[in-house]
Amino acid sequence: xxxxxxxxxxxxxxxxxxxxxxxxxxxxxxxxxxxxxxxxxxxxxxxxxxxxxxxxxxxxxxxxxxxxxxxxxxxxxxxxxxxxxxxxxxxxxxxxxxxxxxxxxxxxxxxxxxxxxxxxxxxxxxxxxxxxxxxxxxxxxxxxxxxxxxxxxxxxxxxxxxxxxxxxxxxxxxxxxxxxxxxxxxxxxxxxxxxxxxxxxxxxxxxxxxxxxxxxxxxxxxxxxxxxxxxxxxxxxxxxxxxxxxxxxxxxxxxxxxxxxxxxxxxxxxxxxxxxxxxxxxxxxxxxxxxxxxxxxxxxxxxxxxxxxxxxxxxxxxxxxxxxxxxxxxxxxxxxxxxxxxxxxxxxxxxxxxxxxxxxxxxxxxxxxxxxxxxxxxxxxxxxxxxxxxxxxxxxxxxxxxxxxxxxxxxxxxxxx
Numbered sequence: 001x002x003x004x005x006x007x008x009x010x011x012x013x014x015x016x017x018x019x020x021x022x023x024x025x026x027x028x029x030x031x032x033x034x035x036x037x038x039x040x041x042x043x044x045x046x047x048x049x050x051x052x053x054x055x056x057x058x059x060x061x062x063x064x065x066x067x068x069x070x071x072x073x074x075x076x077x078x079x080x081x082x083x084x085x086x087x088x089x090x091x092x093x094x095x096x097x098x099x100x101x102x103x104x105x106x107x108x109x110x111x112x113x114x115x116x117x118x119x120x121x122x123x124x125x126x127x128x129x130x131x132x133x134x135x136x137x138x139x140x141x142x143x144x145x146x147x148x149x150x151x152x153x154x155x156x157x158x159x160x161x162x163x164x165x166x167x168x169x170x171x172x173x174x175x176x177x178x179x180x181x182x183x184x185x186x187x188x189x190x191x192x193x194x195x196x197x198x199x200x201x202x203x204x205x206x207x208x209x210x211x212x213x214x215x216x217x218x219x220x221x222x223x224x225x226x227x228x229x230x231x232x233x234x235x236x237x238x239x240x241x242x243x244x245x246x247x248x249x250x251x252x253x254x255x256x257x258x259x260x261x262x263x264x265x266x267x268x269x270x271x272x273x274x275x276x277x278x279x280x281x282x283x284x285x286x287x288x289x290x291x292x293x294x295x296x297x298x299x300x301x302x303x304x305x306x307x308x309x310x311x312x313x314x315x316x317x318x319x320x321x322x323x324x325x326x327x328x329x330x331x332x333x334x335x336x337x338x339x340x341x342x343x344x345x346x347x348x349x350x351x352x353x354x355x356x357x358x359x360x361x362x363x364x365x366x367x368x369x370x371x372x373x374x375x376x377x378x379x380x381x382x383x384x385x386x387x388x389x390x391x392x393x394x395x396x397x398x399x400x401x402x403x404x405x406x407x408x409x410x411x412x413x414x415x416x417x
Contacts, residue, residue, distance in 0.1 A: 016138045016198065022147060024195030025131040026154030028088060031189055032095070032126040034158025035182055036119070037269065038166035040245040041262065042102075044252065045175040052108055054249065058370025060112040061245055062363040065237065067120025068127075069352075069359025075124040076133065076352030077213065080345070084134045085197040091125025092189035094118050099186065103179035126189055128152070129355050132335050133348030134196050142284070144339060148332035149280015153273045156328055160269030167262040216346040220353070225341060225400045229334055230357040232292060235393035236330045237361030239299055239386045243323065244268075246369040250379050251316060260313050264320035271324025278325075280332035288333035288340075289400040296397065299326050300390030307383045341405050 043057050079087045098121075101114025124130075131151055139147045169178035211219070220226045248261035282291055306319040338350050369382050 016134070016196070018139055018143070018147070020195050021134055021138050022150055024192050025134060025151050027192050028126055028189050028196075029128070029131055029151055029154045030158035030161065031186060031192075032091075032123060032158070033154075033156075034162030034269075035095075035099075035166070035186060036123060037158070037244060037265065038163040039115075040248045040265070041163070041167055041170060041258075042175055042179075043245065043249055045170060046111075049175065050108075050111075052111075053370070053374055055367075055370040055374045056108045056111070058245065058366050060108070060116045061241075062367035062370075063112050063116030064120040064123070065241055065359045065362030065366060067117045068123045069120075069356035069362075071121040071124035072129050072352040072355050072359070073349065074352075076129045076348035076350075079130045079133050079348045083196075083198045084130050084348075085193050087125040087130050088193035088196065089190045091122045091130075092187055092193070093122075095122035095126060095186045095189070096183040098122055099179050099183035103176045103183075124352075128331055128335070129348050129351040131196075132351055133344075134198070136339050136344035136347040137198070141339075145283035145288070145332055145336040146280050148335055149277045149283070152276035152280065152328050152331045156269050156272030156276055156324070158269065160266050160273065163265040163269060164262055167258070211345065213346065213349065216342070216350065217353070219405070220342060220350055223341070223405065225402075226338075226350075226354075228396045228400050229337060230354050232296065232393040232397045233330070233334060233354050233358040234361035235296060235389040237358035237363075238365035238389055239303075239361075240327060240365075241362035242365035242369050242382055242386060245366045246373070246379060246382075249373075251311075254311050256311070256313060256316065260316055264316050267317055267320040268324040268327050271321045272327040272329065275325035275327060275329040276332060279329035280336075283333045283336050288337045288402055289397050291333045292330060292397040292400075293394040295326050295329055296390050296393035299323070300387045300394070302326070303383060303390065304387050307380070337400065337402055340402055343404070 039061060043054065046052070047054055047057050075087050075091070095118075098114050098118030101118060102111065105111035105114055128151070132148055135147050135151060136144060166178065166182070169181055173181065244265070247264065248258065251261045251264070252258060279291055279295070302319065302322045306315065309315050334354065335347075335351050338354060339347050342350055365382070365386075368385070369379060372381050373379055
């Protein structure tokens with residue numbers, strides 16, 4: 001029996017309602033992703049106040065993205081085995097501590113440990129890989145891609161909602177007090193996690209599995225389509241984190257007001273509500289590999305036109321709106337393909353490994369932005385790299401095979417994989 005046709009190991013009586021899973025999962029992602037999408041607004045206030053280079057700030061956020069990827073693998077393993085509640089609640093506490101450390105760190109090293117390692121670990125436990133594992137276990141396959149689109153759209157709404165709020169807090173309270181206020185707000189994630197508490201897992205029961213963790217990993221990493229998905233997701237991370245962190249400073253360097261950057265990031269979040277929902281809904285009807293290839297190629301075109309056209313507030317808003325449609329819209333089809341190929345038994349863990357590739361790209365995107373700016377005085381080279389990578393990602397997603405893997409009995413590797 002293929003993995004995608006295996007019946008759910010949670011009985012209907014033990015499953016959480018779709019509304020409950022979506023409402024609580026969406027609210028958690030709104031807070032977690034909404035806050036992190038605004039971190040670029042702190043680049044100039046913190047570097048100017050502390051006398052640091054942009055590379056210092058960029059390196060800390062690069063470490064954050066890498067830590068998110070590394071811890072995401074283990075967060076996924078724990079969530080698959082024991083349920084998401086403990087992982088999400090622990091992530092909320094780490095998030096609050098990281099924001100406090102980000103506000104009070106006197107040195108670049110401590111800033112990297114708090115804004116980088118702590119917040120990265122927190123995001124691993126409060127974002128997509130863990131939430132999608134709950135969705136996969138509790139929502140039927142025929143609605144899964146759509147549900148993942150709803151959750152991803154919530155992250156986009158969080159950006160639309162939270163980025164202007166963060167800009168307002170910085171302007172009214174100062175950058176340090178703004179971070180302390182957010183540290184209190186992020187603790188709301190912990191009670192929301194109660195809505196994702198799967199009682200059978202919380203009581204110590206485990207899901208019946210046809211594979212061990214080692215078997216599942218060996219199978220996935222030998223499967224070409226998994227490797228192609230990882231390569232494409234690397235590009236996604238590079239592009240969105242470079243733009244999200246460095247675009248506010250890029251626009252200010254060009255003489256535009258900080259409000260333009262705040263509005264642009266908010267527009268990205270607003271339009272991505274529609275983009276991610278559409279990607280999830282379309283994933284129920286057309287090949288997800290075609291959706292992914294179209295998204296990546298469209299990003300390359302939009303970026304190329306943006307840097308070639310005369311810069312103005314209007315051109316920024318048009319760019320932000322178009323990029324918003326493409327921003328996190330890779331997430332639902334990518335994760336839905338993983339579930340479709342390998343099943344849901346190890347979905348959070350496998351999603352964590354693919355996301356780790358995303359975060360390596362994020363690390364390079366945010367760090368190279370700061371590194372090359374400090375050495376050349378320009379972001380141009382990184383923009384060109386982002387364009388080339390978009391074309392590459394479009395090409396590598398086209399050969400992805402979405403059909404369920406043909407798996408031998410007892411979790412052995414599939415023939416010909």
